[in-house]
Amino acid sequence: MDELHGSLGDPVLGTMNFLNGITHRYPQAISFAPGRPYDGFFDTDQITQYLSRYQEYLxxxxxxxxxxxxxLFQYGPTAGLIREVIADWLSLDEDIHVAPESIVVTVGAQEAMLLTVRALVAGRQDVILVSSPCYMGITGVGRLLDAEMAAVPEHPDGFRCADLEAAIRAERARGRRPRAFYVIPDHANPSGTTIPLETRRELLELAAREDILLLEDSPYRVVSPGRQLPTLKALDRHCRVVHLGSFSKTLFPGARVGFVVADQRVVDATGRTGLLADELTKIKSMVTVNTSALSQAVVAGMLLSADGRASKLNTRTSAYYGKALRDVLDQLDQEFSEDERTALGIRWNKPTGGFFLSVQVPFSADNTALKRSAEEFGVIWTPLSYFYPEGGGEHGLRLSVSYLTRDEIGRGIERLGRFVRAQSAISPEG
Amino acid sequence: MDELHGSLGDPVLGTMNFLNGITHRYPQAISFAPGRPYDGFFDTDQITQYLSRYQEYLxxxxxxxxxxxxxLFQYGPTAGLIREVIADWLSLDEDIHVAPESIVVTVGAQEAMLLTVRALVAGRQDVILVSSPCYMGITGVGRLLDAEMAAVPEHPDGFRCADLEAAIRAERARGRRPRAFYVIPDHANPSGTTIPLETRRELLELAAREDILLLEDSPYRVVSPGRQLPTLKALDRHCRVVHLGSFSKTLFPGARVGFVVADQRVVDATGRTGLLADELTKIKSMVTVNTSALSQAVVAGMLLSADGRASKLNTRTSAYYGKALRDVLDQLDQEFSEDERTALGIRWNKPTGGFFLSVQVPFSADNTALKRSAEEFGVIWTPLSYFYPEGGGEHGLRLSVSYLTRDEIGRGIERLGRFVRAQSAISPEG
Known part of the structure; x- marks a missing residue:
């Protein structure tokens, strides 16, 4: 192993394996761990119709x-076949108005992160800032590319610009060049928090002032109930935002189609001005060459079947996830009375959408606690500490609401209640 | 641009753009450039049948x-859904007998290269050896990951073990650790050469003796006419071969499905023994998470529809490509008499399969020559120098035979003849 690349020794990979192992060993446990979308509304037979719909469009x-x-058959353009369809969707559903040329179709948002981080990190002096806790996909890319990442702590009520500003200054004082800040503004994974409109405006100003880019990840917007705040990209007046997107939640994960909007101007070696998207396309030619034409066709056909609006395809799913989130919050309220919450020192946030919420408990929510929870109480969750790139989150756990039925949620929270009480009694100090 | 990663300044990317630009500007020219498979035998409607075939199998x-x-809907296993089907195919068509667990399904062979190079290159001291000329996909991965690559020169008649051995020694003398040698043993891209059986055995012995891995890429075997030599993997007795595969030529590129066989044993940080495939899977989780389930399903359905044999699906295509190759060789023979060949100093090799052959000309086959060839003579080819990671190949051009009709081949070689004569008259010294 010491002969292989350092990313393979990353503790995150080990912990994810531990979580998968637990899930495998206790199949009867109710699991609040996976961030999988609900597939009950998906009809396999429709794949053929979507494919035909795209052929008609062509x-x-x-x-x-x-x-x-x-x-459908050949190697396609590296930047993607369906950029126009995606540009139309962004315009209709997200009020993001960009030329198709500024879009690169990717193998999920994960590849979009890889391309963007690779383009922006030119050497050891460059650093990408990430909120902490943050989605593991971005820190994984950092490890893979030996790209430096630095954490910007998130408060219980969410992100604050002052912390990002302080982190930028601290990195500069260390001789590093902060290139970008990665953030999920809406219903973040893992915390569930959403950045308010005023803070979004401040963040855009800060990015312009400090000359950094914002890498905006947006997987949960269209599957969340109610009206969403405008994306950073929709508010972006100075081309500061690289917008990362995925159809894994809004359409289906099996397609593995995502994209990146990168309309920043870049002057290339020959003095010609192009778009950052062009540079990401060059990198993609060395990663996956192009995104499955088959998958792109089905995704485009699906969007076209809903007049270009992913939101139309998600009226049922967003209501379903919204209900699941309310059920979890209601069950937690029922399970723990106000008095018990204070006595135990347990609290949780109340996200308005997305797949996740975070719970603070009075003990160390580590792998040992997780194993006990699965084995003795039949309930699985994700330690929040997994998501802290520089340590932290030891007393937190992430609950995912996306994949369980109402009945499972009820029984799951009951089991979680029993576990939390038992574990608090053993190690009340954490 | 100087603020972006160095890979974006790679001359290969610039030259590929030049070639694409030429192809775009002279649409009437006959192009021997693209290594695209012929799509005339592909029936779009069958995609649905293949999808159903896989569903039936499940x-x-x-x-x-x-x-x-x-x-079909969900995030799938990172290592792939269809490993059993691929293992069966390898066993039936390629006499490669490996457990499904040693296979990782990838987004084309390109992602397989990325995963493998990332795993093997732990630091600046590690180096991957590549034949020169060699496929750009592997050198592109090296640039992307800042992984060192070193060239092993190929002779006009092909690869020689002594050169690899010398390169290994030279790299060690420089304080570097050679990890692996990347090679296309059959009908190589770009040269078209094939490594003889005896040299394959020698190469395997050399790899064991020098403690390096062989990264065997195999895209053109099943689409080549006649019986193929055994792969390095089929001859591999000491787990020295990581076998890279792609269904882009044997099934269709639009699926973007490839794979890697990595049955090498690895002891992980906790002392547990696993397979190199497990480590590649971890890296894949940071690159694309998983390969499109849709694409995997269609690929598996297609293989199952032919009793697991890709060869059965390629009886027509391999005959087609074999005929195209013979046509090109015959036309070259007709175009240039023995006397003229000697007088001009033009010669070419005679591959037994694959998509490519290489032609040596008495002038510099550079971008200026290419532009003249397209503009004045209506014929496009690829400068062989593009494929030399450390320089060389200035007098070579690559002809691709896979994508042209018989009539286009005839007219194309005629035009090439006129161009070669005219260019030789201008700059006979090169």
Whole structure:
């Protein structure tokens, strides 16, 4: 192992393996761990219809049957086949108005992160700032590329610009060049917090003032109930935002289609001005060459079948997830009375959407506690500490609400209640 | 640009852009440049049948309709859904007998290269050896990951073990640790050469003796006519070979499905023994998370529809490519008499399969020559120098035979003849 790349020794990989192992060993346990979308509304037979819908679209655009065959059969353009369809969707659902040329279609948002971090980190002096706790996908990319990442602590009520500003200054004082700040503004993974509108405006100003980019990840917006705040990209007047997107939650994960919007201007070696998207495309040619044409076709067909609006496809799912989130919050309220909450020292946040909420407990929510929870109480959750790139979160756990039925939620929270009481009695100090 | 990662300044990217630009500017030119498979035998409507075939297979294996839905809809296992189907195919068509657990399904062979190089290159001291000329995908990965690559020169008649041995010694003398040698043993891209059986055996012995791995890339075997030599992996007695595969040529590129066989034993940080495939899977979780379930399903359905044999699906295509290759060689023979060949100093090799052959000309086959060839003579080819990571190949050009009709080949070689004569008259010294 010491002959292999350092990323393979990353503790995050070990902990994820531990969590998977626990899930495998206790199949009867109710699991609040996986951030998987609910698949009950998906109809496998429709895949063929979506594929046909995209073929019709190509034919209406003047494609011959040979052109359609080439589009599905051949190596496609590295930047993607369906950039126009994605640009239309962004315009209709997200009030993001960008040229198709500024979009690169990727193998999920994960590849989009890899391309962006690779482009921006030119050497050891460059650093990407990430909120802490934060999604593991971005820190994983950092490890893989030997790219430096630095944490910006998130408060219980969410992100504050002052902390980002302090982190930028601290990194500069260390001789480093902060390139970008990665953030999920809406219903973050893992914390569930959302950045208020005023803070979004401040963040954009801060990015312009400090000359950094904002890497905005947006997986949970369209699957959350009610009206969402505008994205950073929709508010972006100075091309400070690289917007990362995924259709894994809004359409389906099995397609593995995501994208990145990168409309920043770049002057290349020959003095020609292009877009950051062009540079990301070059990197993609060394990672996956292109995104499955088949998957792109099904994704485009699905969007076209809803007049270009992913939101239309998600009226049922967003209501379902909203209900699940309310059920979990209601059950927690029922399970722990106000008095018991104070006595035990347990509290949780109240996200307005997304898949996750975080719970603070009076003991160390580590792998030992997780094993006991699964084995003796039949309930699984994710230690929040997994998501802290520089340590922290020892007393937190993440609950995912996306994948369980109402009945499982009821029984799961009951089991969680029994576990929390028992564990608090053993190690009340944590 | 100087604020972006160094890989973006790679001359290979610039030259590929130049080639694409030429192709775009001279659409009437006959192009021997693209290594695209021929799509005339592909029927778009069959995609649905392949998808159904895979669903049937799952159902026969005991899957409920819910299981089938989950397989296609959800995030799948990072290592892949269809490892058993691929293992069966390798066993039937390639005499490679490996456990499904040693396979990782990837987004084309490109991602397989990225995962493998990332795992093996732990630091600046590690180096991957590549044949020169060699496929750009592997050197691109090296640039992307800041991984050192060193060239092993190929002779006009192909690879020689002595050169690899010398390169290993030279790298060690420089204080570097050679980890692996990347090679396409059959009908290489770009040169078209094939390593003889005896040299394969020698190469395996050399790898064991020098403690390096062999990264065997194999895209053109199943689409080549006649019986193929055994792969390095089929001859591998000491787990020295990591076998990289792609279904882009044998099934279709639009699926973007490849794989890597990595059955090497690795002892992990906790002292547990696993497979190199497990480590590659961990890296994949940071690159693409998983390969499109949709694409995997269609690929598996396609293989299952031919009783697991990709070779059965390629009887027509391999005959087609074999014929195209013979046509090109015949036309070259007709175009240039023996006397003219000697007088001009033009020669070419005679590959037995694959998509490519290389032609040596008496002038510098650079971008200026390419532009003239396209503009004045209506014929496009790829400068062989693009494929030399450390310089060389200035007098070579690569011809791809896979994508042209018989008529285009005839007219194309005629145009090439006119161009070669005219260019030789201008700069006979090169």
């Amino acid at each position: 034919e209406k655009g003047g494609a011959t049957s040979g052109d359609v065959r080439s589009a | 159902e026969k294996g005991g899957a409920t309709s819910g299981d089938v839905r989950s397989a």
